[in-house]
Amino acid sequence: MDRILFGDNQFFAVNHLSDEKARAQSVRFAKNEAIIKVLDTALDLGIKTFMCTTHDRISGICDHIRKNPQRYNDFKIFPCMPYAHKYANAVTELGIVGALKEYLPGNIFSTIAKGGIAYAKKDFIAMMELLIDAEMKMFKGIDTPVIFIQNVLTDLILGLGMKDIFRAYHTYIIKKYNAEPGYITMNLAYLLDVLEEVGIKNPIVCSSINKIGFRMSGGKDLYEKTIAEREFRPVAMQVLAAGALRPAEAFEYVCKQKKIESILFGASSHDHIKESRDMINRFNN
C-alpha cells in the first residue's frame, strides 16, 4: 500500500463536523469533471491511490480512468463497499427483504437467476458474493489491489457476532478479485480479536486514529497499544478528527506511530493536498 491514500469524503458531501460545509462541497463537486480535476492534482503530486466508497458517481470517474489508460497508468483505487446510504434508504423504505430484492441481480423469485437460487436456498454467502460483484462492476479494468468493507457494515457484523461472514468475505475477495481484503472499523481492538478468532492473519484494517481519540472506541491508549503490539496492517483515517486538529499536530501524531502503514486524507485544493503530503513526508523521517 502507498503511504498516502487519497479519500473521497470531500466529493460526496460528507463532513463530520458541519452539514453546512458538506453542502458547500456538494455544490462544488456537482460535476464529475470537478472531481477528476482534484484527482489529477493529487496524482501530479505523487498520490496514486484513491480510496473511495462505491457511490454511484464513482462509476463516471471509472469511465474516465478507463478512457485514459496512459494518464492513469499506475493509478489504483481501493473500493470501500457498500455505499451504505443507498442500502439504508432502501431498507427504510422497502424493508430488508425489499432492499435485497432491489439490489440482488436477477429476479429473486426466478429460480433460474443465480440471485434467485441463492435467495430461495437462503444461501447468504452466495447472496453476499452477488452483492459484492454488483458493487465491483464499475471498477472493471481498473487496478483495485485492496477492497474494503465500510465501517457501518464491518461494525454491524462485528456487533452481531457473525464472525464467519468475515471469513467468507476474506476468502471471496482473494479468490475472485485477487485483491487484499480490508476492513474499516470504529472498533479496532475488538475487530482484531474477532478476525484473529476466524483465522484471518495480518489483516489490513483502517480506523480512526487521531490525537484526541475521536471515534476511537476504547480510547486512545488502547489504540496506541494495539497499533504497537498487534499483528495487522494499520491504515489511519480521520487523522484530523473531522477538522478539530491542526494538520501539523495531527500528522505528527500519526507518523510517530511507526507501524501505521498508510494515511488516508481528503482535500480539495492543490495547496491543501501538497501541504498535507509534505507534512507526512517530513514527519516520516
Place this chain on the structure above:
Amino acid sequence: MIKTGIIGLGKMGLSHASIINAHRDLDLVSVCDTSNLILEAMKKYGSYEVYTDYEKMINGSDLQALFVATPTKYHADMVIYALGKGIHVFCEKPFALTIAQGENMVELAKKNKLVNQVGYHNRFIGTFNYLRKLIENKAIGEVYHFIGEAYGPVVVKRKESTWRSDSSEGGGCLFDYASHVINLIEYVLDDIKEVDGVILKKIYSSGVEDAVYSGLYLANGLSGQLSVNWSDETYRKMSTQITVLGTEGKIITDAQELKIYLKKENKKLGLEKGWNMRYITDLTDPVDFYLRGEEYSAQVDYFAKCIASSGTLENVNSFESALHTDVIIELLKNKSR
C-alpha cells in the same frame, strides 16, 4: 449480564441488536421477527434463539430486558405483555399509536417499577445537551423565539406504499420525522402546550403528509416554529437543527456543531462577544462500541445502567416524556386544516 431480547429486526432493530450484543453488561439471547430470511441468518451466523412469536420468546428466554423495534402499531401489545412479566423495556419511537395505549404503557411501567426508555436518540447528542445547558444558564438572555427543523430524503418520488405511507400504522413525516423535533424541543426548551397554523403537506405520498409546519406555544410562555420535511433530497440524510433567539444573542445547533452569537462576552461560560463555535468532537463522550453515531450506543448504555442501578438512576426518554410527544402529534393532526 442482563438477559435481553429484541422484537423487530429492521434497520433500527439490527442496529440495536449489534450494539446490545457488543455491550459488556447486556447479553442478547433471543430475537424475534416475521422474516424467515432474517431469522435464518441470525441463527446461522449468530448464537441467538430465534422466534416468530414474541410471547413465546418472552416466556421461553427468561428475559430481564426487551427492545421493541417494530412498527408503532404493534408497540402497545408487545410492551404491555413484557411489562406484565416484569421485564424492563426499551421501545422505538414513535411510542404509541393512540394516547390511551400510551397511557396504559406509562402506568404499567410505573406500577411495576420497571426501567422504560424510548429511542429519541437526540437527547444523547452532545451538541443538543450543551444547547440545553446554555439556555438554562441564560447564555442568550431571555429567549423569545425558536425554530425546530428537520429535513431529509425519505420520500422523494411517488411509489408503492409501505407501512410508512399509512398514518394508521405510524407512518408519515409527522410520526417519523417531526416526532424527533417535537421531542427535542420539549427536552431543550419546555413542554409544548398549544399549536397553531398547522400545515400538513402531501408532496409525493398519497396517504400521509410529507411535510409538517406549525406554530408552537410552550408551557413557559415561549413561542416558536416547527418546520419538517422528509421529501427534501438536497439533504443526504436526516438533518435536525434548533435555532434559539434571545435578547442577548442567538444559538444555532445541529448534531455536529453549535454556532453561538453573543452581544456581550460571557466569562462564566467561556464565550466571547460575537460568534463562537463549539464542535461535537469536544462535546461527545466516547463509547465502548461505535456503530453509527455515539448517541445510539449511549442510549443503549444508559438503559443498561438504569437497570443495573435498580431504580436510582432516572429514566431519560421515559415512556411518559415520549407519550407527551404523541400528545403533540395528535394535537397537530387535529388542528391541521
